[in-house]
Amino acid sequence: MSTALHIEGLKKYFGAHEVLKGVDLEVASGDVIAVIGRSGSGKSTMLRCINGLEPFQQGRIRIAGHVLGEGPQNLRVLRTEVGMVFQSYNLFPHLTVAENITLAPRVVRKLPRARHDELVDKVLSRVGLLDKKHAYPDELSGGQQQRVAIARSLAMEPRVMLFDEVTSALDPELTGEVLKAIQELAETGMTMVLVTHEMGFARQVATKTVFMHHGRVWESGPSEEIFGNPQTDELRAFIEPNLK
């Protein structure tokens, strides 16, 4: 299988503080990677480096045919090929669901107006929210907003999707519907990197799990092995209370 994402020796500093201390990671097309670890272990920072939202000081990231870390890059083209969903949904409050979805296709891709409806229907049906087309974000529950955010990202037809703790802001009863949407997306063969605190979900959906600790990839492998047979004390200490 071809490589969708390759991270090599990624180092990132916030001032003098080294947040990422040389991260290496390889993701094949169609892989679903769960990234787990304590707060402050660098998971989200790594994710934000991948689509250029966060600059980094050393290393290289190859993604969707682009190389970050070797001089200036056309970040805008990269970002149309790498979707990102955030913890706080970040829907645009002054636009309807349909307008949220078509904004980037309209402004960036110049998609003609005649094809907007078709696109909106296609991506909204994938997250089961066809009936909310004309609603405004604040008329939706957190779970629905997050599903719209996923649909909005899908509308750009990305080759890789990044999920940054997308269920952390949700009530437990709303988490399920978002995870279901992500799982269905995984089943379509979308390449995905998920930073998550949902251990059960990671184990069940992710083909591979990466445990980050102190700014490094501490342990990684097929999810079954990571959760079933952790090799390091740090990983054991991290997942044991979580699995109870």
Add this chain to the structure above:
Amino acid sequence: MAYEMNFQPVLSRAPELIEGTIATIELSAKSIVVGLAVGLVVALGRHDGPRAVRTLATVYIEMFRNTPLLVQLFLLFFGLPFLGLRLSADEAAVIAISLNLGAYSAEIFRAGLAAISKTQVEAALALGLSKLQAMRHVVLIPALKVIYPALTGQLTLTVLGTSIASAISASELTLAGARIESSTFRSLETFLVLAAIYIAITIAFRILYALVGRLLFRRKVPPPSMRAASAFDKKEARA
């Protein structure tokens, strides 16, 4: 000794009053358009520009917010000719009032920009929008919505402030009134009529702001009380 009001001498000068009213509306409209454009650009520069631009913007804002409009007007009209730039009274008025509004509105716009969370911009960038597109499509309208009452309040001050332009004999309503007063000696009647016309002008402008606001913020969400009621109705219907 009761004073006997007589509006006849003032009202007989209606053509001048109408001309002055139109001139005031014209001066206000031009200054608002130019001033808001200046204010928005300066606010964007101060919010997100390189250091030199931020400094320049700050200097401009502080200069114009800490000097009287009348002095700014005199500087442009009486001062600039010494540097070889001669402006007509009407030109000097539009430029001075625009620059004054530009400085005040820049601070209002900046408050709006600061009120919009950085994550909104990040979401737009992550979708492939440029920084400028993110500003235009994601930040601008919600930011304007936050500051709209403050902004329209400032615009009313600007419209009323155009009367200061009479000091350099720019064509506008207060100058027309002063001329009528000095030839009729009906000071009370003249300035009562002027006040009434100014009220009418600001009300007309406010109606315009409301219409523009409705166009910009076209959300059609029912007010909270109605929403609560409809949720209640649903519950009732289910029961």
